[in-house]
Amino acid sequence: MLARGTTRDHSAMAHSPSLPPEVVTRLLAHPAPEVRQAVARRTDLTPAQLAALADDPDLGVRVLLALRQPAPPPRVLLRSYLEYSGAGRAALPHKPGFPTEGLAVYAADPHPPLRLLAAFDPDAGPELLARLSRDGHPDVRVAAARSAGLPPERLVELTADDGERVAATAAANPEFPVAAMRGHYALG
Template sequence: MVDSVLTRPAGKEDKAMIAVNPTLPTDVVVLLAADPDPGIRGLIAHRADLGPAERRALTTDPHPDVRLAVSLHPALSEEERARIDYQVPMDHPFVFHPAPEVPRDPRTVRRKALSNHPLLRRQAAGDHLLPPDLVARLAADDDLGVRVLLAQNHPAAPAPLLLRSFLEYTGPGRSHLTTRPGFPTGGLAVFADHQDPEVRALAVRDPETAPAVVERLTQDREHAVRTAATRHPNLPQSRLEALLDDEELAHAAAANPALNPDTIRRLVKTDSRRAGPSA
């Protein structure tokens, strides 16, 4: 069965399934480590039972994805990793991941956090139970992925890291950073004129943003910014009441906590009259 799968022309999917089979005989691991398909070699490169000779061969593989895959092998020393010509991808999404049901081994997590390999540090950065000393270390890491993954996943991610990550990372899951417990609110008014609308919207999270600035943001070219500014309690009452008649922003204006009580009563009475008596 194995021999036929490995030799038939259309066997890529079958070989991929075999490559991740945890009970492969050693000779099949050796055979697949030299497969013509770099995708198969890349899968084999992750195997813990990959022999020293195969590891050495894959560290100089002609395909960059294979070299990157084997550079993460747990049997390699830091010195051996450093000799591999790998490239760290920056186009991966750096997002929140739920904590695993079984906590990761703390010693393994620490080893990865102290590694010179950015991808191993990224793996460590996503651990929800990372101790304070490693949180501080990885918060200052020179790799964007490490910093953002720490910000996305650690419950004690520091506020400066959360803000920096939001400003520097523009990929999937960016908005999740603003939901983290330590995301700051103070001092965000300085972003009111930022060219990035998601960054401009930070200004309306600041309770100290000046009324004139909030009013200007209700006229922003981006709908999300306009809506958020319309809900800001510093919005001048005159502008707030005017927006109650704005078809686009009326609902946001009605939800503003600073809305005048008399205006609220008027709105409720008007709505009641429109509804008429119940049947």
């Protein structure tokens, strides 16, 4: 079937759940990115097929892989986040396997979507997280407010942030000092 048919045919074929794995593997090498994008949407890919798509030259293939797969290769998650700016990007750092070590290097980046990555670094200290929690961009403050390493007193301060998402995220942080919430709101 691959020797004949149009790109559209091959794209449609890639969606078939009954397609044999060896045909899926052949479609990975198809010259048309839309065919490889259709393959990237499949949820039954083998680890070898996932690895092949993670190195695909087409950004769309890599992004679909990162967004649609339950366990995409970690390198494709970070690479897609760094290279893609469209819908779904914000969800990538929250996917299992997103590589977080070393992300503190983005703390001074002029672009907020990159700067917020620093809050995901497990080695980001309380000082860096406190600085990020005072960032001028609400998305960066939200990322800092989610972090378990943000000092409790700063979490309390963030509940008064002008950004509703920032305040709610700080209050929802498992490290939020409940006693402070009770005292602040006279909850008894």
